[in-house]
Amino acid sequence: MxxxxxxxxxxxxxxxxxxxxxxxxxxxxxxxxxxQSLLVQATQARDRPWALADALQAPPALRWVEGEGAFLPQVLLLDNQLHAGQAGIRVYQPFRAGGGASPVLVDLGWLPLPGDRRMPVLQPLQGRFQLRGLLAPPPSPGLALGPPLAATAVPGRWLASRIDMAATAGALGYALSPQVLRLDPALPIGHVRDLDPLPNMLPxxxxxxxxxxxxxxxxxxxxxxxxxxxxxxxxxxxxx
Missing domain, CATH: 1.10.287 (Helix Hairpins)
Incomplete structure (x- = not known):
């Protein structure tokens, strides 16, 4: 050359x-x-609350919502979730608000895992509830390696490496909203949680x-x- x-x-x-x-x-x-846009929307969302059933049928956006409905019995456990430097899982349960809208995964909060990674004994929420919180995108999946879901020994319960709506809907057997509901921490249900609109994401x-x-x-x-x-x-x- x-x-x-x-x-x-x-x-x-x-x-x-x-x-x-x-x-x-x-x-x-x-x-x-x-x-930055998500953070601004989250700050402004409380000033314009939506009915949950209406928000679930509208184009996806950050919205503060309130509404009544019933939890469905399945449980999704999102693995590798950190809180205050401790590893654990985040618990999700589908919720049907009615009005013809698809069920939405509700973020019930974070639970720690012991060193042997033994899963906690959880009883799915049952009955009707009045919920409020932030309707937001699901957590960032990060580097998608391996299958998103794995069945556990408990029927109707899955361990997830990431929130993949298509895979989750296929496992549950029905369509889901593309967003998740981040519950108001003041509600007396669920586990440790906050309303950070960028969970496990880079600021x-x-x-x-x-x-x-x-x-x-x-x-x-x-x-x-x-x-x-x-x-x-x-x-x-x-x-x-």
Whole structure:
């Protein structure tokens, strides 16, 4: 390969790296803006409460909701959930609000797991309840490895590695709302919980930090390529 060909290949690789790093930085900025929007919506949602049945039939959005309905008997246990630095599970149970809407998974809160990972003995909630809380997207799945659900020894109970609505609906045997209901912590049911709209997700500031790193790498590659090109031009050519 001639020196000219090597130079061209080097520039092609440098430009490809700069473009890739810029695209990654842009994606991180998009994630930052998306999560900032979620935080603003969550703050404003309490000022405009919805009836739960109406919200479940509307396009998905962060909404503060209130409504009556009945819990269905199945239970979903979301694994690998941290609270105050301790590992545990998050308990979900489907809830039917009526009005023709699909049932919604209700986040009943967090429970710790012992060192032997023995699952807690849980009794599904039964009967009618008046609920209120934040209708929000399900938790971020993170890196999706392996099947999302595994059956447990208890009928009607599944251990989930992530919230996959399609897989969960298939296991339950009926359609589900694409969102989950984060219960108001003041309600006297369920377990430890809060209304953080970004559970187990990176905050906007972290995305901004990652975006700066990607753009800095793009700039570094460009500067390095320009320096190498400048040095190449300064090297005197051999006289035949």
């Amino acid at each position: 001639t020196r000219q060909h090597t130079r061209r290949l080097g520039w092609v690789l440098a430009v490809a790296a700069v473009v890739a790093f810029c695209l990654l930085g842009r994606w991180q900025l998009q994630r930052m803006h998306y999560k 906007p500031a972290r995305h901004l930090g990652y975006a700066v790193q990607w753009f800095a790498l793009a700039l570094a590659v460009l500067v390095l390529a320009l320096v190498l090109e400048w040095r190449r031009r300064r090297v005197p050519r051999a006289v035949p």
